[in-house]
Amino acid sequence: MGFWGQWISDWLEGLGRLTLLAKDTFTSLFTFKVAWRDLLYQIYFVGVKSQSVVLITGAFTGMVLGAQTYFQFHKVKMDTATLAVVSVSMCSELGPVLTGLMVAGRVGAAIAAELGTMRVTEQIDALRTLATHPVDYLVVPRLLALHLALPLLTAESIAIGICAGYLVGVYLLGIDPIYSWYNMLRYTGTTDVAVGLLKALIFGGIVAIIGCYKGMTCGEGAEGVGRATTEAVVYSSITILITNFFLTLTLGKILHTL
Amino acid sequence: MIEVCNLEKSFGTHKILEGVSFCINKGESVVIIGRSGGGKSVLLKHLIALLKPDAGQVRIDGEDIVPLDERQLLRVRRKFGMLFQGAALFDSMTVAENISFAFRRDRSLPQDEIARKVAHVLELVDLPGIETKNPSELSGGMRKRVGLARAIVYRPQIVLYDEPTTGLDPIASDSIDKLILRVRDRLDVTSVVVTHDMRSARRLGQRILMLHEKRIYAEGTPDEIFGSRDPIVRQFVEGTSEPTAEKGILLPYE
Numbered sequence: 001m002g003f004w005g006q007w008i009s010d011w012l013e014g015l016g017r018l019t020l021l022a023k024d025t026f027t028s029l030f031t032f033k034v035a036w037r038d039l040l041y042q043i044y045f046v047g048v049k050s051q052s053v054v055l056i057t058g059a060f061t062g063m064v065l066g067a068q069t070y071f072q073f074h075k076v077k078m079d080t081a082t083l084a085v086v087s088v089s090m091c092s093e094l095g096p097v098l099t100g101l102m103v104a105g106r107v108g109a110a111i112a113a114e115l116g117t118m119r120v121t122e123q124i125d126a127l128r129t130l131a132t133h134p135v136d137y138l139v140v141p142r143l144l145a146l147h148l149a150l151p152l153l154t155a156e157s158i159a160i161g162i163c164a165g166y167l168v169g170v171y172l173l174g175i176d177p178i179y180s181w182y183n184m185l186r187y188t189g190t191t192d193v194a195v196g197l198l199k200a201l202i203f204g205g206i207v208a209i210i211g212c213y214k215g216m217t218c219g220e221g222a223e224g225v226g227r228a229t230t231e232a233v234v235y236s237s238i239t240i241l242i243t244n245f246f247l248t249l250t251l252g253k254i255l256h257t258l
Numbered sequence: 259m260i261e262v263c264n265l266e267k268s269f270g271t272h273k274i275l276e277g278v279s280f281c282i283n284k285g286e287s288v289v290i291i292g293r294s295g296g297g298k299s300v301l302l303k304h305l306i307a308l309l310k311p312d313a314g315q316v317r318i319d320g321e322d323i324v325p326l327d328e329r330q331l332l333r334v335r336r337k338f339g340m341l342f343q344g345a346a347l348f349d350s351m352t353v354a355e356n357i358s359f360a361f362r363r364d365r366s367l368p369q370d371e372i373a374r375k376v377a378h379v380l381e382l383v384d385l386p387g388i389e390t391k392n393p394s395e396l397s398g399g400m401r402k403r404v405g406l407a408r409a410i411v412y413r414p415q416i417v418l419y420d421e422p423t424t425g426l427d428p429i430a431s432d433s434i435d436k437l438i439l440r441v442r443d444r445l446d447v448t449s450v451v452v453t454h455d456m457r458s459a460r461r462l463g464q465r466i467l468m469l470h471e472k473r474i475y476a477e478g479t480p481d482e483i484f485g486s487r488d489p490i491v492r493q494f495v496e497g498t499s500e501p502t503a504e505k506g507i508l509l510p511y512e
Contacts, residue, residue: 024328035363118348125308126346129339130360130408131332137363 018213024135038141046107047149053102054153062161066168080179084187086165091192095158100203104236108211112232115215116225143208150204151197195251203240210236265314274300276472287449289463298452306338307331339409340418345401347393354389357408379407399430419451423458435461
């Protein structure tokens with residue numbers, strides 16, 4: 001088998017293992033009693049501790065989007081549509097995607113590093129000898145925490161992004177606040193918000209499953225943990241971007257036909 | 259009772275075990291010796307199904323555990339306790355949390371009963387009063403003792419020891435050996451010890467199995483193994499880099 005044949009074979013094998021982990025996790029969700037203490041700790045780590053990163057990202061994205069949209073719309077005298085563009089973009093695309101990417105960088109990396117270290121120091125094997133399924137103890141609380149935290153973080157990011165865009169547009173660039181606000185409410189539907197939150201829910205699952213998979217299958221030693229951490233971030237980010245495209249396309253079609 | 263039949267295991271193209279078969283009776287204390295990298299730990303991990311073989315059977319009390327999936331294995335693993343080479347303590351938990359891990363997961367015992375069991379087992383491994391310490395505050399020998407306490411607190415029927423004295427000074431090694439004997443005698447467990455420390459092997463084993471060239475090469479009581487005239491066995495027992503019989507050296511047991 002040549003280089004590319006081996007690469008494709010390894011890639012397919014990895015995808016198969018990832019699917020099996022997702023299946024195991026899904027089974028565990030319905031059969032296993034959730035340890036609330038572990039879940040609360042993960043929600044704190046994933047959600048509360050990620051807020052500063054997500055809020056800064058959301059705020060500056062809203063600001064730069066507001067400024068750039070204004071510069072373009074000003075040429076065609078559509079200044080008051082600026083906030084509507086910021087709002088729709090933040091709700092359905094930039095909010096969930098950027099929050100997903102930031103959480104993949106912060107939390108996905110931490111999950112892969114923690115589980116990878118546990119694997120190389122035989123702590124995961126020790127769990128198994130103590131009659132504990134690693135998926136129940138390690139994956140399920142992280143998955144639930146990310147499913148819960150990412151939509152909330154996204155909502156925060158959207159809100160602060162719109163507020164920041166409003167401040168830049170109205171107070172720095174001089175857009176009319178009343179018409180801007182009116183246009184924003186007119187062109188932003190509840191479906192935009194719902195799409196954004198649904199995407200965030202799915203991105204949370206992607207970050208959790210890829211982070212846990214990379215950690216639990218990492219190679220030996222410090223190099224193995226380092227590689228697993230990098231791969232968790234890279235693969236989560238790429239998967240989020242690709243999934244986002246298909247979600248936009250699919251949800252757009254579905255909502256268009258309703 | 260543990261029965262291993264024609265076990266085979268490879269990692270990639272590298273074959274580790276080939277046709278390994280042996281039997282360990284209830285309450286017996288067996289030591290598996292062999293060279294580093296020879297597959298001793300791999301063999302031990304097959305007994306508790308941490309690894310799946312490419313071929314062969316592992317029967318625990320008559321039940322073949324090879325076809326069982328991870329969830330079915332949880333039931334079988336309740337019969338086992340295992341001490342890992344590096345102790346494998348959960349570094350995010352205190353000593354007490356490590357030891358009581360499965361009790362807290364089961365939620366079957368009240369907190370004061372769990373605390374009593376933890377204190378009792380720490381007494382047994384000669385480390386009373388260290389419940390609140392973190393694993394990072396412990397020495398190598400203490401970590402192994404806590405690892406052993408965690409393995410035996412559930413009163414398993416079988417305890418597996420993966421290189422229990424590796425990396426310890428001779429005094430700490432001696433105390434770990436004594437501890438293993440104490441656990442065996444007080445709790446009446448089946449013990450399987452993997453080691454290349456021949457002093458430990460002689461002291462701990464009622465029977466010794468020697469793994470060599472992917473197979474069980476020799477088997478016998480400590481006296482039989484240490485008195486063997488086979489050059490490969492002698493080489494290992496003596497700790498020389500070449501088979502002693504081939505060099506024509508008069509062996510002390512001859």
